[in-house]
Amino acid sequence: MPEPSEPVEEGRAIAATGAGGPTDLAMDEAETLEKTPGGPKGTGAEKKPRSLWSDAWHDLRRNPVFIISGLIILFLVIIAIWPSLIASGDPLDCDLSKAQEGSQPGHPFGFNGQGCDVYTRTVYGARASIQVGVLATLGVTLLGSLLGGLAGFYGGGWDAILSRTTDIFFAIPVILGGLVLLSVISNNTIWPVIGFIVLLGWPQISRIARGSVITAKQNDYVQAARALGASNSRMLLRHITPNAVAPVIVVATIALGTYISLEATLSFLGVGLKPPTVSWGIDISSASQYIRNAPHMLLWPAGALAITVLAFIMLGDAVRDALDPKLR
Numbered sequence: 001m002p003e004p005s006e007p008v009e010e011g012r013a014i015a016a017t018g019a020g021g022p023t024d025l026a027m028d029e030a031e032t033l034e035k036t037p038g039g040p041k042g043t044g045a046e047k048k049p050r051s052l053w054s055d056a057w058h059d060l061r062r063n064p065v066f067i068i069s070g071l072i073i074l075f076l077v078i079i080a081i082w083p084s085l086i087a088s089g090d091p092l093d094c095d096l097s098k099a100q101e102g103s104q105p106g107h108p109f110g111f112n113g114q115g116c117d118v119y120t121r122t123v124y125g126a127r128a129s130i131q132v133g134v135l136a137t138l139g140v141t142l143l144g145s146l147l148g149g150l151a152g153f154y155g156g157g158w159d160a161i162l163s164r165t166t167d168i169f170f171a172i173p174v175i176l177g178g179l180v181l182l183s184v185i186s187n188n189t190i191w192p193v194i195g196f197i198v199l200l201g202w203p204q205i206s207r208i209a210r211g212s213v214i215t216a217k218q219n220d221y222v223q224a225a226r227a228l229g230a231s232n233s234r235m236l237l238r239h240i241t242p243n244a245v246a247p248v249i250v251v252a253t254i255a256l257g258t259y260i261s262l263e264a265t266l267s268f269l270g271v272g273l274k275p276p277t278v279s280w281g282i283d284i285s286s287a288s289q290y291i292r293n294a295p296h297m298l299l300w301p302a303g304a305l306a307i308t309v310l311a312f313i314m315l316g317d318a319v320r321d322a323l324d325p326k327l328r
Helices: 002-035 052-060 064-081 118-154 156-170 174-182 191-217 220-227 232-244 246-268 280-290 296-323
Strands: none
Touching: 052 296, 064 118, 064 296, 118 156, 118 191, 118 232, 118 246, 118 280, 118 296, 156 191, 174 191, 174 246, 191 232, 191 246, 220 232, 232 246, 246 280, 246 296, 280 296
């Protein structure tokens, strides 16, 4: 009997439109289609969740602190590799007749106590300082991460030995250790300074890596991999390391600026880099005795050092904010 069914269907349509009208029904249908994995036409409209690294990069690109510090560091790296791009002179070409003179045409920063161009030496000084900072950071990160990661993963006696060893190294004053160890080395290259920084710097990274590995290996996905028979090396490389490396990267980035400052301090004390190597620490040390008569000799290398250290610390802070979800 079709006649009685038609009023029923019409009533249902009126009830549906009365609740909100056809517009609301269309909106509900659109929302349902948007939530469908394939979208309205199977085009994959639903976005996949971003990983920690892609999410961090998404935040870093919109962080002005990261952009400013990154541009400064990029400029410093370029002049460290090709200092002749902005400084055409020779940092070892000196004229005693111009000693301690101020700014002149072609010599905007003046001359130092030996008659060398301060501008040229400031530009060339970036090479040694950044080399020491980058290579020392790589050495500290690799050694500390390896020892700390193994101690955190295996635990037991290995963990106890590493903990006591790091306590011993933390008890050594860095400056005093540098004065004692580097004073007996006559090598004028950067390698003794890098070796000293790695020797006393790895315990900090080691403790960070150890704590991160201990936290990561307690997660469910690691326990599931272990239950499925995954080897220790596979769990370390595929499951634990990618999820424990973020704190190590943050600490290493901030420490890079600290190592550059440490190199300048050791060079200032006369046990770090030595002439004829061009370094900001050496120039600051030689200019300290002329600070009253020729303050420009100290101002420019000290300013370059301060800007470099500040740029790396700012970069580390930006990376920390992006990689630590707890800070959001």
